[in-house]
Amino acid sequence: MIKIEATSFVPIYEQIKKEIKRSISLGIFKAHEPLPSIRDLASELIINPNTVARAYRELEMEGFIYTKKGKGCYVSDISSSLIKKERMEILNNVFDEAIKETKNFNLELNEIKKLFEHRLKIAKKGDSKGERK
Amino acid sequence: MFGKLFLKEWKEKISLFIFPFIGMLIFVVVFLSYPSQKFEVMEYLTGVMLLIFLPLTALLLGASGFQSEFKDGAWAYLFSRPIKKWKIWTIKYFSQITILLSILMILRLIIFILAGLKEGMKTSNFYIDTIGNTYMFYICLLLSFCAFTISFSISFLYEKQFIILLVSILIGSGLAFVSYKYFVFLEPFYLYEPGLVGFYIFIALSFVAASILTFIKSDFSQMGKRIWLFSKFLLFFLVISFSLGTILALNIGHEYISSLHKYEGNVYFDTDKGIFRYVPEVDKVERIAKSVSIGQPRSIRAGKVAFIKYGRRFENEELWIMNTDGSQKNCLVRIGNVKDSPFYDSWLDTYILSQDAKKIAFITSKYDKQINDWRSTLWWINSDGTGLKGKILDFPYNAFKLQLIAWPEFGNSLFILLRNYPQKILKFNLESGTHQLVAENLALPLKIQIPPTQNLIAFLQRGKVRQEILSVLDLRTLEKKEVYEADSIDRFVWSNNGDKMAFLAGGNELIVYNLLEDSIKKIEELNYAEPRWYVHDFEFVLNDKKIVVSDEINGEFYLKIFGEGFSEEKQLKIPFHHKDGKPYIWGLNNIVLVQNSEKDELWRVNLDTEEWRKIYH
């Protein structure tokens, strides 16, 4: 379920951290749910277990997970503010990426705004129309 | 670890068993299909199996020594294991050589069984030589060991087995040939086999040493360097081998002591190492001549010793003369392969010094094609080498069997013994060239005993009813006296002053004959010798007043001394064991020399102090 890209600029452990945080904030990983063991995750992703270990370590330091001795790592019961904060982080990253792209096209700020609203409308229409393509 | 690797080698090489197996099968089939009488064929066949087939198998086995490592490229694998390289080498070697040994054992068993199956074979030479003697087996073992060791040692140098095989055959036979020639060069008189065997073993071990060192030190990815390194090591070790072999060859020998002569209070004897003499005054053995042939009777008279020295490969014999202390050695004549000499193509049969040692006489024989027989010539020459004279002997007798027995100072005549039946003693006049019969009907043993005074000879003659007569002949007057007659007279010796003689009659009676008094005195009844030729040896000692006899009591050997009234006075225990009957002794006044012929030792005992000492070994 966790996917990583070896060739990305972003270090692998960062990618793992991001993915896990994302899953937690989206409610995919629930509180007190066990995370895959270092060995299993490393094995599945075919990456160095040290990398996974580092990701887990930092996640624990940041409070997103906790370790039960001998049993493994579990998702923390984190407060809603933390979740919200994470969600904001994610969205911020997404918007920053989009803005970066627009720079390549030399658009004016107004043009960017218009484009954004246009896309929002289309998206909402898609939702209300249900599953129809 | 060793067990597993050992097993690995056996499993790997199991397929190689096919070759010897087929060979042995063919051998068995051929052997059994030949009629029993053809012993020569059996011998030949077995010889081929042992001396050609098995060493060939050994070569093949050795050449394939590292084959699996080459085939599977297992070098890197093997060397990356935590096992020392020398261990890899030695475990492989010993595992594979045990394979070879088991094949040899199986073959030996087969031969044994086959020989037993063939009726009447057990008495043939083949059986005795091959089975009974194990001589051929030891040669087979040696050849196989060397063949295997050499080919194994070079097998890791190159992956093509065929080349390895070829190279090992070349090197192996080349070295065998060279070392044989070298060995003969060092020891021209006869081949002392253990020495040569030692040589071959040293050479094989050189290969082992060079191989292990190269194996450990070389870089496996560079074949050229490997071969070069091996060659350097091999050369080094071969040099050492040859040096060791040389030392071995020059220093060991049969050490077989033979031809002991008493002369003027000293005892002269010879071994592979040369001529020695024991001087009782200083109680020491000294060497007076180096490296001569053995087994040749010597003539010792008037302070001079005559002896024979063999040339290379027995091509010629040289007659030499020297003083009894070894000084002033001089070669008088060379007989044999010497061109433009009267002695060309002749053989030396016998020689003797004149009583004053101013002259020496000798007989040579040469095969004469015209008469299709051997022809003998009697020669005599001055001791300084001048004045060579010769006379062809026209006795109608086989020349080889002539022996010069005495050359007394009077009358310019020689006494010659004819050893062929019918045995005779002749007197030969040097001036006239004529000869006359002096004694005949001699009995065995053909031992002529001459006292130090050299005017008499004692010998045995056959009596009318198969009896033996001890006779004494005066060389000047040619008068013969029959001293004693008995069923058997086994041994007779003169005293040191030449006026008495002791002999063993009837197998157990020790009798003394006094020349001056012309009396016979029975001394003692000794035990019968069992078997008959293990006769007591006896000698006169202590101013000829006592006789010492070597005897055996319950497996232990003693010197018994019979004193003035010739009653047993003393018993001295001989400090060694002797299988071949009672040991030989020589009496020199108060010293008795005892020979231990089993170990080639000479002992002496001082009759006054009863102290024993080994004087030569």
Next chain:
Amino acid sequence: MSEILRINNLSKSFGRKKVLENFNMALEKGKVYGLLGKNGEGKTTLIQMIMGIIPSDKGEIFYKDEKIKFNDTSYKKEVGYIPEDSFFFSWMKIKELLDLNSSFYPKWNSKKADEYLERFSLDKKMRIRHLSRGMKLKLGLIVALASEPELLVLDDPTSGIDVPTRQDFLKDIIRELCEAGTTILFSTHLVHELERIIEHLSILHGGYLIIDEDYQMVRNLAKKVRMTFENSTPKKFDVEGILREKKEGNRIELVIYPWDEGKKKKLEELSPAHWEMEPLTLEELFVCFVS
């Protein structure tokens, strides 16, 4: 002691050809080292010298701070080795090979060997000559891992193996890593899968290591810059460390190592119309470094 292996000034020539010259390398305990190099550039030679299969001409090798001489063998008890084309005695059965090896290594874990055999569906009675390449690779892995090594040396074992088997192989290595913290030296010219597991990158070229760095650091410092120019493209770039330059009309692609802000400024000064930066795969990195 944090260094399990140290190599000082190693040199090796074959005849006149110098393969390694003043080669230096150090391996820290517990890390995964990737050793890349073109075929024939000396990776195997280096590893064979580490494993005591061939001797060096000059230089020293230290295992756990103790100098190793050419014929020392005790350190090999702790080193697992998987060469390219695992050569074994092809007539042996798997069981025989394992038995033989168990006698060499004091720490041999036969239970582990059996577990792996089962996992790989290998029958002890099979003869090695009947195994496929992939099976031989697995067998080589079993032999290396069952000895419980502290250092695992792999000399391009996976070349010629299909991708799924390669992936399985790597997974097993990783599993081993998790359990034992083994130091791994992985030499190969097949670069692709290494990216995810190595912690340290060494590139062997011209007889010595041209790159010998923490892998992440190298990645961070290697950048691929794509620039599009409106007008004419500049002929020369006043920037050091350009490993590769590709030109396509108005587009230029530069691979630069090591990257820093100064170089970024210099390039920006050239006012490209368009500017993109991409990370490099290990493969691209390798190719750039050795050409």
